[in-house]
Amino acid sequence: MYFVSRQARWTLWLLCAATVVLCLAPYALAREQVLVNPKRLEQLFDFEERNEQGVKIGASYAMPKYWYAIGRDPMNPNATFRNQPVHAELIARRGYPSFNKVGFDDTHRSSGDYALHLALDGGNAGAYLQVGALPVLPRSDYMITARVRTEDVTRAAGRIRAYFLDKKGNRIPGSERSTEPLDAEGNWVWASVKLIGIYPDAAWIGLEIELLQPEPSPENPLGNQQIVLEDLDAQMWIDDIGVWLLPHVEIGTQYDTNLIVAPEEPVIEANVRDLTGQMLRVEIGVFDHDRRRVDRGTWLLGDGTSDRWSWQPELPGYGWYLLEMSVFEVDQGGGIGRNPLARSVSALGYLPPRRPRISSDLDRFTLVAEGVTTHERDLIPEILDQTGLRSVILSVWQPGTTLESLNREQHELEALLRRIMARNRLVGLSFSPLPSALALVPGVETNSPMAMLLTDANLWDPYVAPVMLRHGQRIRDWHLGLLESDEPFFVDRLAGMAREIELKLGKLSPSPRIHLPWRLDQQRRDDMPSDVGYAIDVPESINAGTLERYLEAWRSPPLEHSLHLLEPDAELYPHRQRLSSLVRRMVVGWIVSESGVSLPKPWTAGFERRDSLLPDPLLPAFANVAQQLAERRYVTRLNLGGQRHAKVLDGDPGSLMVLWDVEDRRDTLAMYLGPNPTVTDIWGNTTSVERVGRQHLLTLGELPIFVQGIDVDLARLRASFTIDDDFIPSRQIVHRREISLTNPFPVTMQGRLRFIGPPEWRIQPRQHDFILDSGATMRLPIGMSFPIQEVSGLKQLTARATFAAGRNYDIDLTLPLELGLKEIQLSSSLSLVAGEEGAIDAVAIMVVTNLSEFPQSLYGFASMRGRQSKERIIASLNPGQSVIERFRFNDVGGDIQSTPIRVGIREARGPSMLTRLLRFDDAHSGSR
Numbered sequence: 001m002y003f004v005s006r007q008a009r010w011t012l013w014l015l016c017a018a019t020v021v022l023c024l025a026p027y028a029l030a031r032e033q034v035l036v037n038p039k040r041l042e043q044l045f046d047f048e049e050r051n052e053q054g055v056k057i058g059a060s061y062a063m064p065k066y067w068y069a070i071g072r073d074p075m076n077p078n079a080t081f082r083n084q085p086v087h088a089e090l091i092a093r094r095g096y097p098s099f100n101k102v103g104f105d106d107t108h109r110s111s112g113d114y115a116l117h118l119a120l121d122g123g124n125a126g127a128y129l130q131v132g133a134l135p136v137l138p139r140s141d142y143m144i145t146a147r148v149r150t151e152d153v154t155r156a157a158g159r160i161r162a163y164f165l166d167k168k169g170n171r172i173p174g175s176e177r178s179t180e181p182l183d184a185e186g187n188w189v190w191a192s193v194k195l196i197g198i199y200p201d202a203a204w205i206g207l208e209i210e211l212l213q214p215e216p217s218p219e220n221p222l223g224n225q226q227i228v229l230e231d232l233d234a235q236m237w238i239d240d241i242g243v244w245l246l247p248h249v250e251i252g253t254q255y256d257t258n259l260i261v262a263p264e265e266p267v268i269e270a271n272v273r274d275l276t277g278q279m280l281r282v283e284i285g286v287f288d289h290d291r292r293r294v295d296r297g298t299w300l301l302g303d304g305t306s307d308r309w310s311w312q313p314e315l316p317g318y319g320w321y322l323l324e325m326s327v328f329e330v331d332q333g334g335g336i337g338r339n340p341l342a343r344s345v346s347a348l349g350y351l352p353p354r355r356p357r358i359s360s361d362l363d364r365f366t367l368v369a370e371g372v373t374t375h376e377r378d379l380i381p382e383i384l385d386q387t388g389l390r391s392v393i394l395s396v397w398q399p400g401t402t403l404e405s406l407n408r409e410q411h412e413l414e415a416l417l418r419r420i421m422a423r424n425r426l427v428g429l430s431f432s433p434l435p436s437a438l439a440l441v442p443g444v445e446t447n448s449p450m451a452m453l454l455t456d457a458n459l460w461d462p463y464v465a466p467v468m469l470r471h472g473q474r475i476r477d478w479h480l481g482l483l484e485s486d487e488p489f490f491v492d493r494l495a496g497m498a499r500e501i502e503l504k505l506g507k508l509s510p511s512p513r514i515h516l517p518w519r520l521d522q523q524r525r526d527d528m529p530s531d532v533g534y535a536i537d538v539p540e541s542i543n544a545g546t547l548e549r550y551l552e553a554w555r556s557p558p559l560e561h562s563l564h565l566l567e568p569d570a571e572l573y574p575h576r577q578r579l580s581s582l583v584r585r586m587v588v589g590w591i592v593s594e595s596g597v598s599l600p601k602p603w604t605a606g607f608e609r610r611d612s613l614l615p616d617p618l619l620p621a622f623a624n625v626a627q628q629l630a631e632r633r634y635v636t637r638l639n640l641g642g643q644r645h646a647k648v649l650d651g652d653p654g655s656l657m658v659l660w661d662v663e664d665r666r667d668t669l670a671m672y673l674g675p676n677p678t679v680t681d682i683w684g685n686t687t688s689v690e691r692v693g694r695q696h697l698l699t700l701g702e703l704p705i706f707v708q709g710i711d712v713d714l715a716r717l718r719a720s721f722t723i724d725d726d727f728i729p730s731r732q733i734v735h736r737r738e739i740s741l742t743n744p745f746p747v748t749m750q751g752r753l754r755f756i757g758p759p760e761w762r763i764q765p766r767q768h769d770f771i772l773d774s775g776a777t778m779r780l781p782i783g784m785s786f787p788i789q790e791v792s793g794l795k796q797l798t799a800r801a802t803f804a805a806g807r808n809y810d811i812d813l814t815l816p817l818e819l820g821l822k823e824i825q826l827s828s829s830l831s832l833v834a835g836e837e838g839a840i841d842a843v844a845i846m847v848v849t850n851l852s853e854f855p856q857s858l859y860g861f862a863s864m865r866g867r868q869s870k871e872r873i874i875a876s877l878n879p880g881q882s883v884i885e886r887f888r889f890n891d892v893g894g895d896i897q898s899t900p901i902r903v904g905i906r907e908a909r910g911p912s913m914l915t916r917l918l919r920f921d922d923a924h925s926g927s928r
Contacts, residue, residue, distance in 0.1 A: 039276065042142070043134055045241040047104065048112040058104040058114035066133040067116065069103070070126035070208065071096025084131045084169040086206055095213075100125040101235075110147035110188050110239035118211040120156060120234045126210035131169045134205040134243060137275055140197040141246040141342070142205060148191045149237045150184050156231040158182030159210045160238075162193050164202040171206065172199045182236070197248045197273070205243065211236045247274035249344040251284065251325040256612040257379050258348045259386040259620070262318065266348050268311045272301055272327060279330040280341070286313045287322040289575040289617045294321070302330070318350045318624075319683040320575075320617035346606065349620035352684035354388040354627070355653075361630035363426050364596035365622070366391040366562065370481065371399070371433045372601060374412070375611045381419045383603075383613075387623035391426040393479055393598065396467045401435035403462055410470050417474060428515070429471060431464075432481020438463050449480045450516070453501045465508055472509025479515045479535055495527045502529070515562075520550050524559065534561035535598070540568045544584035544645075545662075551592040562596030563589045567618060575617045580660070580702040582618050583682050584645075586625050587658050587704065591634040591647055597626075624684040628706050632656055635712060636719040640669065641794055641816025644700055648715045657707040657715065664702035670695040671718075672811045674711035681705060694810060714811070716744035720777070721813040723797065728819045730792050732911040734783045741780070741813075743772035743805070751803020753780070758795045758817075760787045770803075789902075791915045792820045821914050823852035828903050830918040832896070839891040844903045844918055848874060849882040857908040862887035864901045874905065896920050 047064050049057050057065070068074045071093045074081065081087055102125050105117030118125040136142060144162050163176040177193045195205065213230045250271040252258060260266045272282055279302035286295040295313040315321065326340040369380060369392055380392055394413070401409055420427055431449035439447050443459045446452055452460055480501075491497065498516060505512045515533040518524075520542060524534075542550060554561055565585055568578050582599070589597050602619035606612035632651035640646050643662035650656070655674075661667065673689065673696045680686045682703055689707065690697045698705065720742035728735050743749040754767040762785045770778050797815040802808075827847045835841035844862045856877045863869040870887045877883060887903065897920045904915035 039278070040245045041242055042245050043243040046112055047109075047114045047116055047239060056113060058106065062103045063127070064104065064116060066130045067127050068130065069096070069098075070124075070128055070210070072098050072102075081130070086128075086131055086165065086169055086171060090128050090208075095124050096126055097121075097123040102127050105237065108149055108237045110149070110237075112239075115149075115237040115239035116209065118158075118209065118236045118238075120211055120213070120231055122230060122232060124210060124212050126208060126212075128209075129205075129207040131165055131206065132204055134207070136164065136197075136202050136205055137245070138197070138200050138202050139248060139273060140275055141248040142195045142197070143192060143244045143246055144195070144205075144207065144241065145190060145192045145244065146241045147188050147239045148182050148184055149186070149188045149239075150182065151186060151235045152231065152233040153183050153185060153211075153236070154231055154234070155214050155229060156211055156234040157214075158236045158238075159208075159212060160191055160193055161208040161210065162195055163206045164195060164199050165204040165206050166201040167203045169204075172202060175199055175202070188239075194246075207241075209236075209238055245276065247272055247280065247327050247342050249273075249325060249327055249342050251323050251344050251346045252606065252612050253346075253348050255382070255386070256606075257382050257386060258346060258613060258615055259351065259383065260348060261351045261386050262353050265312060266315065266321075266350050268313060268323060268348075269308070270311065270325060271308045273307070274302075274327075278302055281328045281330050281336050283326045283328070284311065284313075285324045285326075286315070287324065288316070289320050289579065291322070300330070315350060317683065317685040318352050318620070319685070320347065320349050320615065320620055322347050345614075346612075347614045347616075349615040349617075350683075351386065351388075351620050351623060352686075358390075358424075359630040362388065362390040362626055364391070364562070364594075365389055365626035365630075366393060366426075366428075366596060366598035367602070368393045368430075368564065368598050368600040370395045370430045370479075370600070373605060374398070376601075376603070376605055376613060377416065379611075379613055380416070381423060381425075383619075384420065384425050385423065387619065388627060389623055390424070391428075391596075392420065393428040393430050395433065396429050396431060396471070397433070397435045397438075397463070399433050399436055401463075402437050406463065406466055410466055414470060417471065421474065426477075427475060428477035428479055429467075429475050430479040430481055432479070435463065450497075450501070453480075453504060454497055457504055464505075468505060468508035468512075472512065475509075476511065476513050477515060477533070478505060478512050480517055494525060495529060498532050499529055502532070513560075518561075520547070520563070524553055528559075530559075532560070534559060535564055536561050537564045537566055538585065538589075540566050540581065542585075543581065544588045547585055547588050548592050551589065551595075554593055554595070561593075562598055564598050564600065565589075566600070570616065576703065579617055579621050579682060580704070583621060583625050583704050584660060586622070587629065587647060590629045591649070594633070621682045624682060627684075628656065628658075628680070636716055638715065638718050639722070639816060641796070644669070648710070648712065648719070650712050654708055655710045655712045655715075657710050658704050659698065659700055659707065660702060660704040661700040662702065666699055666701050669698045669700055670812075671698070671814075672696060672714070673707060674709055674714065677707050677709045679705050679707050695812070713744045713805075714809070717741070717801075718813060720744065721799070721815060723815050723817075726815065726817050727822070728784065728786075728795070728817055730790075730819050730821050730912055730914050732785070732788060732913065734785050736781065736783055739780045739782055739799075740777055741770075741772070742777040743774055745805040746774055747806050748773055749803055749805040751801060751809075753813075754800045754802075755782070755798070756800050756812075757798035758786070758790075760790075761785065786819065788913070789915070790819065791902075791917050792826070792904075793818070793916075795819050821912055823850070824856065824858070824905065824912075824914060825849040825851055826905060826914045826916065828916045828918055830901065830920075830922050832892075835890055840893060840896070842889045842892045842896050842901060844887045844889070844901050846885045846887075846903050846905070846916075847882055848877065848885065848905055850877045850879055853879050855879070858905045859908060860885045860887075860903075860905050862889075862901060862903045864889050864892070864895075865899050866895070873908075 049065055051057055070090050100121055101119035104114050106114050109115040150158055159178055161178045164172040166172055177195055179191050179193050182191055214228055216226050216228050252269055254267045282299045284297045285293050287293050294316055297311050301307045323346040325344045327342040329337040329341050417427055434447055441459055444452050444455050501514055515535045518534045518536045520536050520538045567582050586597050589595060599622050602616040603613040606614055631653050632649040635648040635650050638646035645660055647658045672694055677689045678686050679689050722740045724738045749772040752767055752769050755763040764783045768780055772778055795817040797817050799813045801813050802810045829845045831843045833841050833843055846860055850856045858874040859871055860874050861871045867889055872885055874883055901918045906913040
């Protein structure tokens, strides 16, 4: 008989005061936190058990009660013990030599006198809990926590693995959960793993504690011959293992895909099951992609039964929304706990109604579902229906596929293909990922489908032939998976290898078309067969502007290719940044090459509801942008200056302008667009465009907007309004330029052009009358000069155009100009510092750099209204040299808030001058 010691009760108190964080964070927006309560502790293994005499058994026993070493004879004569399926497997498990240490140890412990100790001298070490030692309540959640310490762990890794067992002692498939690799060198840290109570047959919990050596990599070209170095001195201690009963919480929507298409509205479905009968408060928050809360609901529960309910939140529009449910304990006095007892997250995508007309262009926007689970794969038909997308790439195998399971799996895949293709959708099949059993076959020994297909066909034919023979009549496009390395680019006989693969597959299927993995930052190969397609990875580092330059190389001669957009990790980047990257690269890819665009698995599997999906924000955005681009082709682009972009498209659905500002300055663009334009965001929310007087007003940010119903001929006219040189040297002379304007209208264009900006500039001729035939171009020489006080930087040349072309127009045409000096770089800043007797002084700082090839002599100056101007000589500034000048204005007080400081430089002998304005908003505080 064993008794719980006083030390164990102290350990229990410590455990109950601990907060354990579980990482259940889809898209890095939420984490599940659980604050354990003493009432919820079901079992504690602190390894401080005592015998009937009150002596701790750690001093005389090798193993704690109920615990046995993996891979060893348990020395238990009980036949029932050995006949348990899990026990039999653990006893026979290989790779756990008996010379490794597994058992009690008093060298290190988190509390008390003993801990469970694993030590390596080659091979693995592990311990398991006897079946029946941890009974459970079916359909209940449990969390296992433990204190862990490691030493000398460099290659090995610790792990805690938990799973549910049925009444016969069998593992329940899908219930297993493991910790991340444990490495707490010289420190005691918390580790935790949560079991989700969705299994009605659960009777017990199984636990395994392991210290594991690294395994051979199936991707290594040496295969079974590779050398894997092991740890020979690694050790791990584990102590105070607590098993806690938690409420089972689920949150989702009316669909397992969590995608809802208007006019249907999202309905949140929640479930909280807590068998303790304790009163609980449930809060559900709904957040948009910027983590702004848009709605919130609260409920009180607590009669010990399962509580299910539905709630329809008020959403501001279409989009992606995070759902976060927190469960708090309520005490007898009605007080609510400060920390959540349990938290669950989900997500939904709310999409606008699909177009009634189906466009074949949508075939070129593809979801890549390589390596997904069977649960995820079975939801693909619904995902395609709800998003309106028409193309998908599926894996032909699972990582765990074997020759024994192959026929059954292909039968299931065939049924799925029939469901998808009955909806007139396109399917490509991928050989990635390779089954582990195939990757380790001697002579194959690779994880690359391309490398596998180049080995002896007899080695892989048992896996490939059933696939090709079953699906080859239906499927033409066969993908060789993701690019594992840049090796294909450097293979001299790549064209011959591609042809060889086609011939091998052609023996099993009529006219297969293979798609080679490639990287956009690798040059295309001109020696490839014309019928081979490229699946081009576009790394996240290639932005929209760079993408346009890379794609030019793929335009001529044209080659079959699709762009595989790799987007930033949600755990590292905000959703807004990920969304802007995706949408802008989609637009540019479509405009430049009209190539297919594919997105890899924009969802994650649900946690509590394993058969559900949590959509990534990229999925509804991808679907909506595909709808915007389909059946539209590139027309022209407008020069808005800076990092602002405007792309014009046209087609059967109507005209479209896509706009964004890389710098996200949220500036307002004033421009007449047409009679009745509307603006749509990336989610599909459409509103009318605000109009003030003659101009429409648009706010540009990093997320693109889609303006529909524009006057395309007017957009072409704006794009044709150009200048031969948009850089204006900051010199007090007349600057000669030539303006061009082309008539895009199908009729003669007659009217007047009058220059009205930049303000206070002299432009000659100020106005010009013109008559232009359709397609004709006018070239107008002009002279420009600016006032001496003009500040350098971006300017806007504006011309009022009043003309007739089928109807009367009165619009402003604009061009960005830059006023500056190419030979001199000037940067400036403003600092507010403490002056005499509590006054506030302003210090204007200039950094002047000579970018020319010759010495420069300059004057630096600074002025503030109502104060004496300051000037300083900058003599013989050599090429590449920089100088810092400071100008101090004493006791500026409140003047600085309304009066800017003008700073600049001018040539000692010449008309050149650069000027900047420093305002109060630009200032930072400093010391004297």
